[in-house]
Amino acid sequence: MIFLRRQMPLLITMITGLIFAAQYYVPHPASEQLLTSATKWLQIIGGFALVLGVTSLFHVHAAKIRRKEAGWGYSVVLYAGMLGTMAVGWWANGKESVEGVSTAFGWVYNFMMVPLQGTMFAILAFFIASAAYRSFRARSREAAVLLIAAVIVMMGRVPLGEYLVPISGDISQWILNVLNASVRRAILIGVSLGAVALSFKIIFGVERSYLGGGKE
Amino acid sequence: MDVTIIGAWVATGLTLFIFSFLYKDNPLFKLAENLYVGVSVGYTIVKTYDTVIVYLIWKPIVENQEWTLLIPVAIGLLMLTRYVPKAAWLSRYAFAFIVGVGAGLAIPRTVSSFILKQIEDTVRPLLVLVPGDGVTFSWNLMNPASSVNVIIVLIGVSSVLFYFFFSVEHSGPGKAVARMGVLFLMIAFGAAFGYTVMARMSLLIGRLTDLIEYSDPAYGRPTLWLALVTIGTLIALSRRSRSEPPDSH
Numbered sequence: 257m258i259f260l261r262r263q264m265p266l267l268i269t270m271i272t273g274l275i276f277a278a279q280y281y282v283p284h285p286a287s288e289q290l291l292t293s294a295t296k297w298l299q300i301i302g303g304f305a306l307v308l309g310v311t312s313l314f315h316v317h318a319a320k321i322r323r324k325e326a327g328w329g330y331s332v333v334l335y336a337g338m339l340g341t342m343a344v345g346w347w348a349n350g351k352e353s354v355e356g357v358s359t360a361f362g363w364v365y366n367f368m369m370v371p372l373q374g375t376m377f378a379i380l381a382f383f384i385a386s387a388a389y390r391s392f393r394a395r396s397r398e399a400a401v402l403l404i405a406a407v408i409v410m411m412g413r414v415p416l417g418e419y420l421v422p423i424s425g426d427i428s429q430w431i432l433n434v435l436n437a438s439v440r441r442a443i444l445i446g447v448s449l450g451a452v453a454l455s456f457k458i459i460f461g462v463e464r465s466y467l468g469g470g471k472e
Numbered sequence: 473m474d475v476t477i478i479g480a481w482v483a484t485g486l487t488l489f490i491f492s493f494l495y496k497d498n499p500l501f502k503l504a505e506n507l508y509v510g511v512s513v514g515y516t517i518v519k520t521y522d523t524v525i526v527y528l529i530w531k532p533i534v535e536n537q538e539w540t541l542l543i544p545v546a547i548g549l550l551m552l553t554r555y556v557p558k559a560a561w562l563s564r565y566a567f568a569f570i571v572g573v574g575a576g577l578a579i580p581r582t583v584s585s586f587i588l589k590q591i592e593d594t595v596r597p598l599l600v601l602v603p604g605d606g607v608t609f610s611w612n613l614m615n616p617a618s619s620v621n622v623i624i625v626l627i628g629v630s631s632v633l634f635y636f637f638f639s640v641e642h643s644g645p646g647k648a649v650a651r652m653g654v655l656f657l658m659i660a661f662g663a664a665f666g667y668t669v670m671a672r673m674s675l676l677i678g679r680l681t682d683l684i685e686y687s688d689p690a691y692g693r694p695t696l697w698l699a700l701v702t703i704g705t706l707i708a709l710s711r712r713s714r715s716e717p718p719d720s721h
Contacts, residue, residue, distance in 0.1 A: 401662065
């Protein structure tokens with residue numbers, strides 16, 4: 257039983273890991289088919305993972321409503337929004353529009369999801385600006401460099417900035433395409449080396465925290 | 473009433489409720505926030521059901537008899553055993569499969585696309601052979617592929633990588649290289665910050681454009697009326713909280 261609970265999952269990880277690492281080096285239609293199937297399989301399994309997340313959300317808010325905790329009314333709103341969207345979504349067969357005409361599901365998307373999402377991210381502009389005001393003082397040379405780069409990029413991306421300082425657009429593009437790209441490249445190389453090392457550790461059973469704790 | 477007009481009122485109300493957070497945290501914002509979570513989750517469930525259950529499982533099995541798809545379904549169902557304490561260990565098989573496939577797929581692709589390709593793009597020829605002009609060194613800063621930019625990128629990548637390399641003490645010439653790396657990092661962070669701010673500003677302009685459009689009499693001026701309702705509610709809530717005794721807990 258210990259084998260089935262402990263060693264078997266590690267064996268599955270090792271075998272699947274080695275197979276799919278080797279798949280990249282096998283230029284054969286069967287190998288390509290294996291990759292296509294695996295991608296589809298992962299999508300299907302991912303769908304079940306969503307069930308885990310959603311039931312967890314259901315439990316948390318159901319407990320809040322049952323115990324009448326502070327703010328339980330908002331949990332009712334969350335439930336209403338979720339169940340209402342699901343109802344109109346399934347009623348419309350998951351389609352936002354049919355032959356160019358918006359469905360009820362499309363209405364929820366256009367007049368509820370888009371404004372809510374857009375505004376939620378838009379108010380971050382104010383908080384970023386306020387955080388910048390508090391922390392963006394040129395206390396050191398490095399902070400001054402960061403501040404100057406940020407100001408140039410911001411000016412280069414609006415017509416007013418280019419009107420006031422005509423060269424700001426070109427400098428902004430140069431910062432983004434050359435200086436920023438070189439740093440992103442270095443970080444990407446570092447992160448990738450770490451990801452490859454972690455993948456090897458997972459395949460060979462050194463890293464096993466993804467299996468979770470609990471009883472053996 | 474036209475559904476677009478109802479939609480304009482709903483969208484305007486929700487937008488103003490979320491903007492009310494700029495004053496302070498309040499019940500209108502919390503209402504819109506929870507509605508946002510609910511609607512987003514509901515939308516994701518519907519889309520996932522449509523994509524996964526209908527198009528990836530039901531139709532291929534029923535119409536094309538692709539019975540092998542029952543294997544990922546079984547693996548997916550194993551995940552749900554987490555709700556049965558005695559059988560929860562079975563969910564490890566599902567996680568083992570996902571993580572194993574992910575790790576296996578990641579190794580060669582990461583090495584190829586994110587390590588070798590990035591190094592190849594960094595270490596490029598400094599001199600270019602132009603027909604008629606012979607070998608040239610390009611000083612054009614606006615061209616990311618010019619010789620001078622190739623040198624800058626090479627210095628940037630090397631110095632930033634060195635800054636994160638802690639196996640060697642950053643002293644002497646190494647200290648200068650690491651400091652150069654810090655300067656490059658600061659410029660990149662500044663650029664990323666500026667870029668993010670402008671992206672958020674663009675979203676803000678989009679929302680304000682909608683509010684201006686919905687202040688039109690054709691929609692019944694929802695922006696005007698709902699702004700008054702929101703401000704009135706905030707004033708009423710503020711007065712009520714002032715008149716209530718402070719919480720003794």
